[in-house]
Amino acid sequence: MPKVSVIMTSYNKSDYVAKSISSILSQTFSDFELFIMDDNSNEETLNVIRPFLNDNRVRFYQSDVSGVKERTEKTRYAALINQAIEMAEGEYITYATDDNIYMPDRLLKMVRELDAHPEKAVIYSASKTYHLNEHRDIVKETVRPAAQVTWNAPCAIDHCSVMHRYSVLEKVKERFGSYWDESPAFYRIGDARFFWRVNHFYPFYPLAEELDLNYITDQSIHFQLFESEKNEFVRNLPPQRNCRELRESLKKLGMG
Numbered sequence: 351m352p353k354v355s356v357i358m359t360s361y362n363k364s365d366y367v368a369k370s371i372s373s374i375l376s377q378t379f380s381d382f383e384l385f386i387m388d389d390n391s392n393e394e395t396l397n398v399i400r401p402f403l404n405d406n407r408v409r410f411y412q413s414d415v416s417g418v419k420e421r422t423e424k425t426r427y428a429a430l431i432n433q434a435i436e437m438a439e440g441e442y443i444t445y446a447t448d449d450n451i452y453m454p455d456r457l458l459k460m461v462r463e464l465d466a467h468p469e470k471a472v473i474y475s476a477s478k479t480y481h482l483n484e485h486r487d488i489v490k491e492t493v494r495p496a497a498q499v500t501w502n503a504p505c506a507i508d509h510c511s512v513m514h515r516y517s518v519l520e521k522v523k524e525r526f527g528s529y530w531d532e533s534p535a536f537y538r539i540g541d542a543r544f545f546w547r548v549n550h551f552y553p554f555y556p557l558a559e560e561l562d563l564n565y566i567t568d569q570s571i572h573f574q575l576f577e578s579e580k581n582e583f584v585r586n587l588p589p590q591r592n593c594r595e596l597r598e599s600l601k602k603l604g605m606g
Contacts, residue, residue, distance in 0.1 A: 352407075354382040354457055354513075355440030359427040360448040361389040364398050365486075366565060367448040371402045374446060379458035380407075383440060387430035388412045389421075409437070422586040428530035428540045435519055435529050444513040445541075449565040456561040460513040463557060471552040472514040474507045475561035482567045496556035501605040503554045505593035509541035510562050512554070522547045538590045546596045549605050 356374055360367055374384055386399060390413050403410050413430065415421055427447075435443070442464055446452065456475070463473050474496050481490035494508060519529050526547050536543040545554070 351439045351441075352381055352383040353440060353461060354379075354442045354444060355434070355438035355516075356382055356384045356444050356446055356457075357387065357431055357434040357438070358384065358446040358448065359387050359389070359430050360391060360395070360399065361426070362391045362395050363448040363567075364392070364395040366567075367395060368398050368402075370446060370448050370450055371399070371408075373452040373454075375402065375405055375407070376454065377452065377457045378455050379461055382407060382457060383438070384408050385434040385437070386410045387434050389426050389430060390415050418582050418586050421583060422534055422537075424532040425530075425534055425537045425540045428532045428536070428544075431530050432528060432532065438516070441516055442513055443516055443519065445509045446562075447510055447564075449567065450510040451563040451565075453561045453563070459557065459559065459561065463555075464513065464515065467555070470555045471518050472512065472548060473555045473557055474503075474512045475557040475559055477508055477511040477562045477564060478560050479508075479564040479566060482565060486567070493560065496558055499553050499555050501549050501553045502597050502600045503545035503549055504542035504596040504600070505539060507541075507545065507554060508562075508564065509544065510564060514548070514552075518548060518552060521551050525550065535588050535591045537587055539593055539596070542593055542596055543591070546600060549600055550603070 358370065371386065384407050386408060388399065388411065402408055411433065415426065442461060444460065460473060460475070464470060476496040477494045479492045480488045483489050494511070500506060523529050530540060531543045
């Protein structure tokens with residue numbers, strides 16, 4: 351069985367997905383399986399993905415979801431992640447997206463940290479994000495530091511910066527009935543909602559080094575939710591829950 355299960359979600363990002371997959375497959379640590387969970391992308395994106403399927407570490411799954419109504423009934427990336435978790439064999443679980451780049455030693459350094467510290471169930475690294483305009487020029491650069499142990503991770507950490515033990519998922523599902531929350535009310539902050547669940551049991555321990563790089567583009571769900579002229583997809587979503595309520599909820603529980 352592989353040491354690590356990497357779960358990547360993908361949808362229509364042909365300009366970025368090859369770099370994302372390559373950054374995982376070229377890791378200095380090689381004992382992993384990679385789930386590419388595609389949400390029925392266009393042919394252009396699938397043509398980019400197909401050459402990577404010859405690697406025996408890759409497990410590719412494609413949904414048959416189509417149409418705005420079906421895409422807004424659930425938080426799609428959460429549903430795909432839940433499907434992958436059911437198939438995952440790794441002792442450790444970590445996440446990626448089709449516009450996220452792993453640094454070459456990301457898996458190695460995070461595995462070493464969990465191996466060396468059995469008391470730590472969840473770890474996270476610092477990460478960098480590039481915000482791109484419609485011409486793919488970088489217009490803003492931000493860094494999310496990893497400096498402290500936190501019992502209040504929602505919206506402070508990105509899921510592509512996290513690795514946790516599989517056993518974390520078992521506790522989450524036993525308490526909440528599922529791993530990630532598929533409610534479309536959390537489309538904007540699906541990872542924050544997952545962290546909210548995890549923080550009921552575990553703190554997140556930091557690794558100060560920047561181990562992943564993210565791109566925010568006009569194709570990103572976060573961009574679409576914040577732009578002034580909402581597209582049909584966004585208009586069909588229910589009112590979105592927010593970070594503040596998740597963080598305040600944990601504070602009331604004495605979690606941070």
